[in-house]
Structures are given as C-alpha cells and as structure tokens.
Amino acid sequence: MFNLVRRIQGGVHPDARKDLSVGPEIAYLPVPERLYLPLRQHAGAEALPLVKVGDLVLKGQLLAASPSEVSAPIHAPSSGRIVEIGPILAPHPSGLNVNGIVLECDGEDRWIELDVPADPFSLSPQVLAERVAQAGVVGLGGAIFPAAVKLKQGTRHEIKTVIINGSECEPYLTTDDRLMRERAAEIVEGARLIQHILRAYSIVIAIEDNKPEALEAMKAASAHHGAIEVMAIPALYPMGSAKQLIFEVTGREVPAGGRSTDVGVLVHNVGTAYAIQQALRYGKPLISRVVTVSGSCVKNPANLEVLIGTPAQTLMDACGGLIGKPAQFMLGGPMMGTVVPSLQIPVIKGATGLLALSEDELPRKDVSPCIRCSRCVDACPMGLTPLEMAVHARADDLDSAGESGLRDCILCGCCSYVCPAHIPLVQYFQYAKGKQDERRGTERKNSYIKQQTEARAARLAEEEAAKAAAKAAKKAAAAKPKKEVES
Amino acid sequence: MIMATLALALMGVLLGAALGFAARYFAVTDENPMIKEIEQLLPGGQCGQCGVPGCGAAAVGMVEGTLPVTCCPPGGMGLAEKLATLLGVTLDAGEMAAPRLARVEANECIGCTRCYKACPTDAIVGASGQLHCVLLDACTGCGKCVDVCPEDCIDLVAQEPSLDTWRWSKPQAA
Amino acid sequence: MSQSIAAGPFAHDRSSVDRIMLQVCLALVPATLFGLVMFGWPAINLWIITCASALATEAACLHLMGQPQRRLLDGSALLTGWLLAISLPPWAPWWIGVGGSVFAIGIGKQLYGGIGQNIFNPAMLARVALLIAFPLHMTTWALPAPLFSAGAPGFLEGLSITFGGMPLTDSMVGATALGNLKTELTLNHTADEILSKSFSFWSAFFGTTAGSMAETSEFLLLLGGGWLIAKKIIHWEIPVSMLLAVFVMGVIAQQANPAGYPGGFYHLASGGLIMGALFIATDPVTSPVSRTGRLIFGVGCGVLVYLIRTWGNFPEAVAFAVLFMNALTPLIDRYWRPRAYGRNARGKPLVAAKWTSQVKEVDKV
Secondary structure, three states: OEOOOOOOOOOEOOOOOHHHOOOOOOEEOOOOOEEEEEOOOOOOOOOEEOOOOOOEEOEOOEEEEOOOOOOOOEEOOOOEEEEEEEEEEOOOOOOOEEEEEEEEEOOOOOEOOOOOOOOHHHOOHHHHHHHHHHOOOEOOOOOOOEHHHHHHHHHOOOOOEEEEEEOOOOOOOOHHHHHHHHOHHHHHHHHHHHHHHHOOOEEEEEEEOOOHHHHHHHHHHHOOOOOEEEEEEOOOEOOOOHHHHHHHHHOOOOOOOOOHHHHOEEEEEHHHHHHHHHHHHHOOOOOEEEEEEEOOOEOOOEEEEEEOOOEHHHHHHHOOOEOOOEEEEEEOOOOOOEEEOOOOOEOOOOOOEEEEEEHHHOOOOOOOOOOOOOHHHHHOOOOOOHHHHHHHHHOOOHHHHHHOOHHHOOOOOHHHHHOOOOOOHHHHHHHHHHHHHHHHHHHHHHHHHHHHHHHHHHHHHHHHHHHHHHHHHHHHHHHHHHHHHHO | OHHHHHHHHHHHHHHHHHHHHHHHHOOOOOOOHHHHHHHHHOOOOOOOOOOOOOHHHHHHHHHHOOOOOOOOHHHHHHHHHHHHHHHOOOOOHHHOOOOEEEEEOOOOOOOOOHHHHHOOOOOEEOOOOOOOEEOHHHOOOOOHHHHHOOOOOEEEEEOOOOOOOOOOOOOOOO | OOOOOOOOOOOOOOOOHHHHHHHHHHHHHHHHHHHHHHHHHHHHHHHHHHHHHHHHHHHHHHHHHOOOHHHHHHOHHHHHHHHHHHHOOOOOOHHHHHHHHHHHHHHOOHHHOOOOOOOOOHHHHHHHHHHHHOHHHHOOOEOOOOOOOOOOOOHHHHHHHHOOOOOOOOOOEOOOHHHHHHHHHHOOOOHHHHHHHHOOHHHHHHOOOOOOOOOOOHHHHHHHHHHHHHOOOOOOHHHHHHHHHHHHHHHHHHHHOOOOOOOHHHHHHOOOHHHHHHHHOOOHHHOOOOHHHHHHHHHHHHHHHHHHHHHOOOOOOHHHHHHHHHHHHHHHHHHOOOOOOOEOOOOOEOOOOHHHOOOOOOOOO
C-alpha cells in the first residue's frame, strides 16, 4: 500500500549512496584474534563483569550482568580466554577510554549450552520479555535502548500497533535492506513474537519506497499472517526517526515530553526484531550484527555479519582495505552517526555502519552569517525554528534556547544540511544540550550536597542532645540516691 | 510666560519634596532579599573555597559586588549562570576554576578517622583502623580533610575527563 | 586522516548564499534587459553606476568592519544595487543612483551589523530616502525610447543625460498611470474615464509604458518570480497573499464605487507592485520565517499598498508598505511560530488519548 501524500513535515533528501554496498549478500566475517567488549553498549547503566582475567569462556556465555532495569548484559561472542578487564579505546569522538573486557579467541567458536524453548509462542509475555532482557538485546537501529524495557511496556499500556522500522533513511547504510531481503521469515517471526509479548492488535512493517526488493520479500514472508501489513513509506530523511515514523504510519503525533506508548505504538528496528527472534526461538544471546562498510575510501563496500567487539580494522581489511586518504571514520550514518578517531575501535551493538569518507564526501566548512532564509525552518521535521535556537545557543542562553525549540529537537541534522550559509546549527544544539546535561548534573549534585550537609548537622545535633540527655540522666541518677539517703 | 514658569517651578518643587519624603520614610532598610535568595542557591557546604567563611558571607559578597559570580567551584557553571542572571552581571566564562575533589592515597592511610569526622558533607567513609575512602558524589573539594590528615595522604585532584563528563564544545562562529 | 573532533552531519545539499543571490539576479535578467532596451543608454548607464557603487560601498564597509573581502562575492550587495537601480526613474542623474546605493548598503545594511542583521529592506530604504529628499528627480518619468530606435538618445547623448545633467525636455517625459490617475481624480474626472484614456492593461502588463527602469514589464517579472518560486528560492506565501489582497480590495472598491476607484487588474499591472511582491517583500532577511507569518506579512503589505495608493499622498506605495511590514516582522516572528511536532499551536504539549494511557492490570503468570 503506497502512501501518496506524505504526512510528515520537513525532512531532506540527501544523496542516498546506497548503491555502493547494497549489491552483495551479507558476508560472514571469520572469528578475529581478539574481541574488545565495552561494558556499556546500551542506554543505561554499565554492566558489571562476572568473569576474571584468565577465565575460559564459551560462546554465548554471560560475561557481565545488568545492575538495574535499564541496562543490558554482555555475552561472549566467541569462545576463548579473558585477557584483560579494564580501559579500552571507546568508539567515541573524544578518543577517551571506556571500561571493557578483552577476549582472546581460541578460534574454535564453541557454543555454551543454550536454553531452547519448544515453542516461544506458548510462553507468557513476562517470561519472554525476561528472556529478551537476559539475551542482551538492545535497539539495533542505533538508539541502543534495552529492548526488554520497551517490551515490558505492554503490561502497562495498551499497544495498538507494533511498527517494525525498515526505513533505514541514513545515506550509505544498507544493513536493514539486506537483512529484509535475506532473512525476511525470521524478521516476520520476530515481529509476531513482539506482538505476542505486547498483546498488540496489529503489526505494520514500514519500509521506504527506495527498497522495492525488501518490500517484496517482506510481503511474501508475511502474506499468510493476517494482522501484518507491509507499508511502503516515502524515502526521506529522517523517516526512520520514531516520532516521524509513527506520524507517517498512524497519523498520530507523540505528545511533547511523552512516549510512543501514549499513542498506543511501539517501534522496533528490523535488526532488533531479528535479534529477538534468535533469542526466543534459539536461545541465542545478542553476539553479532550486520554492519554496512561503505564510503568512497573503501575498496569493496559490503554488508558483513560480524561478532560484537571485532576491531573496525578487521572489517575494513575484509572489504579490501582503504583506498585513497580517508578524511573521516564514522560508526553509523553520516547524518547522526558517531565520529571515531581511528579504526582501532571495536564494533559495538549499536554500530549500523562503518564509514570511511573522503574529503569530497564531506561538506565545505566556511561559515557565513545567517540570512534568515528560513530553509532550516522548512526542513525541520519537528517544526522548530533552528535559526532562532542557534542565536540563543551561541549566546549561551539555555533557557531561551529551550523555549524556542531546543527541548523538542531530535538532533537529526536536517537544518545543518540545508543551511546555505553553512552555519553549524545542529552542532550548536548538541553543544547546548550538553550544557543542559551538565547543568542538571551540577544541580543534582548541589541539592545532594545540601541534603548531606543538613543530614550531618542534624546527626551532630542529635548526638549533642543525646550526650546532654545522658549527662542530665547521670546527674539525676547521682542526685537521687543522695535524696534517698537524706529523707 | 511668567505664569508658565511659575507653574512649572512650583510643580518641580512639590514633586521633589514628595520624592525626598518617600526616600526618607519609605526606604527599604531590611536586608536585601536577594541575599537570602542567593544563599538558597549555593550548595551550603560552607567549604570556604570562595575565600570567605561560609555560604551566607558569599551571598552577601556577591550582592555587594566584592565576589564574582564564578567564585563557587562546587556550584559549577550552572550556578554561575543562574547567579549572573539574578544579579544582572555578565558572565566571563573563562574565570571558572575546575572542580577538584579529594582523594585518599590508600597505601598511606592509617585509619585514624580524623578526616571523616571533619568532612561537612559526610563524603568520606571509613572506620577506626579501616581504610578511608572519598565518595566523589558528595565531595565539594573544601579541603578540610586535607588539613586534618596526620599522614598527609589526602590530596585535592582535578577530575579526569571521562565519557560521562565529556561534552561537545561550542562550534566556531562566522 | 583528520584528527579534529567535528560533529555531524557530514552531508550538505549544494545550496549556498551566493547561489541563492545569483539565482535571484538571474530571475531579474529578463525584466532588466527589457527595461534597458526600452529606455536606452541613460538607463544602461544608471544601472551600471548604481550596481558598481553598491559593490564599492560594500567593499569599503567590509574593510572598515574588518571582515574578509571575499564576502563581496556572496552577491548580496550586487542584488541590492540591482533592485535599487531598477526601481529608479530610468533617466535619473548618476548621483541619484550613487547616493541611493551608498545609503542602501552603508546605512541600510552595514550600519545595522552587516548581512542578515538589517530590519528594513535596504533598497526600499534608499528609494524612500531619495523620494523624500529629491522628489522632482524621483518623479520625472522618461517615456519609452527603445535603444537604436529613431529619436532615442545615442551613446554620447545618454552619457550626457546620466552624467552631464542634461535637462529633460517635455517630449521626453510623461506621467505613469498611477501618477496620472491621482492628478486626474483631483480634477474630478471619474476613474473609468481616466483609465479609458490613459491606461491599457496589456501594454501595462507587457511593459511598454513609462515607469521605473525595470518595473514596467509585469509579464517578465512574473516569469522570473515564478521560476524562483518553482525552484523554492522564495516562498509562495508573500507574493500570493500580497497580490491577492490588493486585487480583492481593488475589486471591492470598484464594485462599490466605479467612478472613484479603478479595479483590481489596474492595480496589479501598474507601478512596482508585481516587482515588490516577488522580489522586494520576499527578501529573506526582513520577512518572517513561518508560513503563517509570511501570509500575515503579505496581506499586511497588500492592504497598505492599496490604502496608500488610494488615500495617501503618494501615487506609489510599495516601498512604504514594505518598510512598515518589515518593522512588524520581529513581532510576527515572535507570535506566529510554526507548530512544533507534539504540541498545539500555542506550544503546549498535545494531550495523549485517554484510552491509550490507561494503566493496565498486570497479568498474573
């Protein structure tokens, strides 16, 4: 079913460049020498290691457990020996380290014994959600939110529609496209499992119309399941953003400050649906994912199924290595992806793509003053006024920036994409949101310190009072016998 | 012409007298309410890093203008910005000192308990004969523990940037 | 490999400020060429000197402000000079053009802080200043004397008209339709009488009448402006709402009193209205940023144009109307913001539907 009238506002049409990597089938990368597993590859608290240096582990074995609800465990992607637990280079623009586990693979790739259910559809939603949590499944579209937390919302909210997000609106990335073409049946089963857990009424698999083969494959795989609709949506960036996708598919807007459950919808990426299916049908934890290796500096761009923790250099070598001089490496897409300092970083759960971009693929940088052409206002999918927000952000006036739209900004980058003066609009917003985080953190600390100070003062006062009371009691006790003697 | 001059002069004298009367009899002599407001915003740890004894004195200093709004390292930039807006002063961002927190050198600690008794926010945990350790979340960097430690094993160290504290810097303007 | 920590996005469409300015200049070319040919050498001289002095003033201001000279190449000074030139009487002396340019760029744009910082449209600011300071020169309209036709000034004569201060004879000048209407109405002739004698819609529309250098050919201006709207360089809201407002008011007035008021089509085809609607009022720096804001701006401009033309002292009103609405633009921008996703028009979050936010009974296992 085609959506002829696009409902979402704004959005841009960047050069898709999907043809670079979409041709070949997904290739499997062999087990590398070492795997580097950051303890936090998800939104939420860092996982706590359960193993020690020197331990021998099997493929799929639990290495680090979730300390709280919003977190995800880490499993061994292959069998081998733990050689280090400590700081490793983080896939982060700062070049800082993150706590992680280094696993030296023995090459045998031996699985741990898995708990395979007879029929996942016969289990209750609670049990299934718990299994998804234990499998360490997180949002594989890039948001890396723990999938189980989303699934547990089914007990608290009525979910009308599950949307399986097959848009993949970022340029260069084709991992979801190939996944849908090659593993359609598993994705459909994953979608049905999600529906079962959430007790949702229906499933919509939304795929951008620039992926006709994927649309065909998913339609064929879901043909005999009544409640599944495969919907073609207009190819636009950022159609894959949850808020925009929900509006396009259901016509309902998620209220500001609210969640998608407020409109009875939950969105999961096709990769996440596949991972959920693997976890519930075969008991397999999340230990690998499909990554698009692309960019004009890559010799043979392709999609690779890699073990989590594989060094990025290994992926690049598998694609024929680098050609020319790359100006930038990125994990994810060019619009919202993470800049990484080098290829010595590990591939993590949220890495949808590995890009090596040349100077020509990067936009020019000379900034000139704003001419108020309002193309940014036209392009903003959230209906904000980026030119105004940037003025406030530049003046460090965070409250005015928030009120003029920063509080609703999804940092998609459409504004920076269209600005003719090349003003770094979304970069100002990233900076401003960072400052707001910092301010919130400081305020929290300050009120905590206040509490502590008052509590200490109260404790000391209590101790003083107790001492004085004890003294008085002693005096009274000393005075009493005297009195008795007298009388 | 004469009448106009006389009339205006009379009005001037009358209004001037009224203003003088108001200035004398309706003057606000109570403590500036802003001092109380600012004191509420300060962390209250009485750490003394601002150079004056206690947060109350700091609030007075800031209202009088003897202290800059960036004088409170535990309050951070967030507090400095709030104070700048309240007091109507411009903020020179470069003046903020980086926060320094206490750190106990584990090898040298003898477990004497003097530091945790001195800490105004109970940020040090320990017991007699046991190792003492600083809870960074509660430490304001006031330095009282450094003063009382007999082994000189506590230092105030600047915090290393970590992934949790890293933030994007401001883009260059046109 | 670059070690700089840059943030994304690492993609950009091919837009740039100079491309936008260049495209607007291109859209003006048909009407300008027509005007230059219609009014001959003096017009050509005036156009060149006005654009050149705009660029020179910009260069001087950039130097004084310590900004890079390459900003001269963004095309904004050229465009301002061009727009000013084509709104001037075509045989005006050179110092009108130069003075206007210096005022437009120096005071109307750079004094406010440079590009993007001005409140008023610089070209219109200069035009109004000139109109008030030199009313005679600014209302001496040359009759069309097409280049190389009999009776048209040659190259040398053109130079002496523009630079030599040669006085213009009565046979060379005439009134514009707007000017003529105003004077004749005061002589108690009825509007339809006046129009039937002096106004022909099609010749006004195609531009073979007296008027500003390139404002006469509404047809060519519409072609250029239509192209700009199709390429999304200007937004459609301002031209459409402004022209519609004038047209509707004209029609209503004519229906009410045909003797006193000319009709809607007359207004559309005369003066600088089409040019103002497509090229002046749509100046991005001085117009609102949201759709509703632009519609309000356009309607305001249109209403003011009609009011001033009909009941004001001046025959032409576009410059005044645009300047007035420019002053209101910050106010319009503040109160008529686009509606954000997830919020209503006032900015409050939308209310979630009741049935979806009910808390369910937790299932017993």
